[in-house]
Amino acid sequence: MMDKLLDIIFPPKCPFCKRILETSVPICRDCFSSLPFTDENTCSICGRPIGEFSHSVCALCRSNKINFKHSFVPLIYKENARDTLLALKSGNHPYYAKAFAYLIADKILSSEEFVPFDYITYVPQSRKSRFNRGYNQSELIAKELSRILNVECIETLYRTNDGKKQATLNAAQRRENVKKCYFPLDKKFSGTVLLTDDVYTTGSTANHCSMLLKGMGFDRVYLAIAEITDD
Template identity: 30%
Template sequence: MIKNFFKSVFYAIFPKNFTCDICGEETFDGNNLCEKCKPTVKFNNGVTCPVCGRKNVISEICMECKALAPQFDKAYSPLIYGDGSSALIGKFKKGSGYLKDYFCDLMIQGVKSFPEFDFITYIPVTKKTKYKRGYNQARLLARELSKRLNVKVIDDVLIKLHDTEEQKGLSKRKRLENLKGCFRVHKRKECKGKRILLVDDILTTGATADEACKLLRGAKAKKIYFITVASVEYKPEREIIL
């Protein structure tokens, strides 16, 4: 943790990176990724599902969104989750909070493609996780986007009451079951009739987003746009596990 602290101070003083954000090798050219790691970060700039924003084979609503419509109105992620992006997000969660700048450079164009919104908020973590990590990574992204867009962030619109079991490998329905009751709307009045930009780091099955958005809808939010750094690719050959 102390090492990470000094690293953040170093990067605050010398914002230009000298080492690769993935492997730590020196880059010399001021680039944040070395030549070897750069190709492992895949951009989600091809054909996507117009609802969940995940990479798709055709520019149509993906089968997963058709089978179980998401609770958000529209989502976008600049990166495809895997290899390079998962390494970067892993580091971002574990002390490398400075990566928010790089991620927001990538997210900003997508955010601008959304219709207007009234405020920004984020998927919360439990107090325990925040204490362990020192911050909520989604809040860092939300605050950085807010600075760049000049749209306010409202903190603690949602709160997370307890941690959930490891969600990896579970179906969306099972994930939704696990998530039941873990979030609560803390600021209902702020949501009524409002268009909200909700921020998180990854979109996988969309279960977390769904549970959070369902609660925001319950608090009468008018529109919800969801933005993450990365999302998993939609694969039609993959069995839809609902």
């Protein structure tokens, strides 16, 4: 009831172009056909766009031990896709998570790599960041995905306030830094889990968290990421 009332007072808008949405789909038709999608010629592991004549696996995935099976990532981190993701991360637009979850679910359901997942989880944030932002955007995306795919969303990992902000570090420093930030909760699982995050740059965070999830007993980890950098 409250939701319906709010929809009349503040009609939902497409987060990418800000036009009022005419259906319950959280993104408009124009943006759905014009956003910078990761389509063909992508790395078969992380989903990053690679050149037409390159290997099927990108240089980063070839040179590192990868702990996840496959990453479902619909968008390239650029143009209005990047601006909208940054707006979600700013702490003022939690509802934008719906559109990203919708695009990830579309990617998953149309992929040959799709398998039934037993659980969905998310990259955690520190208490400090939670306090500043008011929400964890990866958790919001995971909860929307959980609703769309009808798979239970669970808490598996936590993040301490130690370590530095990943964005300030190079690839080697990021790999070291994540070891100081992310830890598993004292729980045991099995089966297949889908790990959600907002953006994949070098992949250090998602890859380290995948390793921790395997340590908790999961047999296979898949990634659901809103956007990936293309350089």
